[in-house]
């Protein structure tokens with residue numbers, strides 16, 4: 001039987017996690033991945049050394065710092081970090097005012113951010129089993145960094161990646177993802193590529209075929225409804241699953257309570273956990289799904 005994975009998240013004290021620092025980072029590359037999706041590569045030497053997959057940065061998106069508008073920073077997962085080059089990238093969808101302003105920035109512009117923030121994905125030091133990564137839409141943003149880290153540590157043969165998108169032209173960086181895992185499967189809601197349906201249906205099928213369910217670690221990121229379903233499937237099959245949640249964040253450092261989600265508690269029916277400091281990655285069984 002595969003070794004049981006002792007999840008570090010509930011035991012890890014906040015004091016053990018490196019606190020985010022304020023950085024001014026230069027944009028060294030800006031890519032229009034799709035008309036509404038951008039990737040920024042930042043020169044961020046110190047940040048690149050410290051961060052782990054699943055952590056995020058809190059970015060000041062405004063155009064002219066003196067106006068403080070929008071006032072609140074916007075959270076973005078660390079899409080990739082290259083400690084040797086000292087680069088960190090973020091991948092984002094242009095949804096509203098903040099991301100529109102961020103998308104207007106160009107190579108050479110400076111970005112004000114705080115990071116690395118939050119608990120990242122728990123990765124075992126050694127693992128004889130397999131890894132199954134499940135991404136929905138922009139949920140691939142933190143999963144790429146995780147994928148590269150797992151591949152480096154355990155080899156691509158142990159890793160499978162399931163991606164769910166609405167339609168085929170939403171499949172981003174397919175080659176890069178494909179070459180880091182042994183199996184890369186895509187589901188499209190409109191059936192324009194791969195499996196037709198939701199990625200959770202694909203997950204259900206793949207889980208059935210797993211030889212060693214106990215030895216499979218699942219990591220997921222995507223819309224909350226998808227994560228809820230992933231958690232249900234993993235719970236049903238007794239799979240260890242970690243998910244990265246997306247909540248609205250204001251301070252990003254645990255002070256304002258705007259990012260809370262309900263989690264199970266040994267003494268209470270539930271309690272509120274701040275996704276910015278106790279998450280954004282949680283053990284899927286810890287969340288009180290509604």
Ligand SMILES: Cc1cc2nc3c(=O)[nH]c(=O)nc-3n(C[C@H](O)[C@H](O)[C@H](O)COP(=O)(O)OP(=O)(O)OC[C@H]3O[C@@H](n4cnc5c(N)ncnc54)[C@H](O)[C@@H]3O)c2cc1C
Nearest residue numbers: 074075076077091092093095096097098099141247248249
């Ligand atoms: C930990 C974390 C990591 C994230 N990583 C990514 C990522 O890698 N790529 C990516 O594209 N998006 C990511 N997001 C979502 C991203 O933060 C929002 O899309 C962004 O804040 C929207 O800002 P806006 O000003 O453009 O939109 P607004 O005009 O303010 O709002 C547009 C939409 O964005 C949502 N939103 C607004 N503010 C926030 C906020 N502070 N936190 C979360 N959602 C918000 C609202 O629900 C609204 O539907 C992440 C969110 C969290 C919490």
Ligand code: FES
Nearest residue numbers: 252254256257276
């Ligand atoms: S965003 Fe303020 S407590 Fe989490």
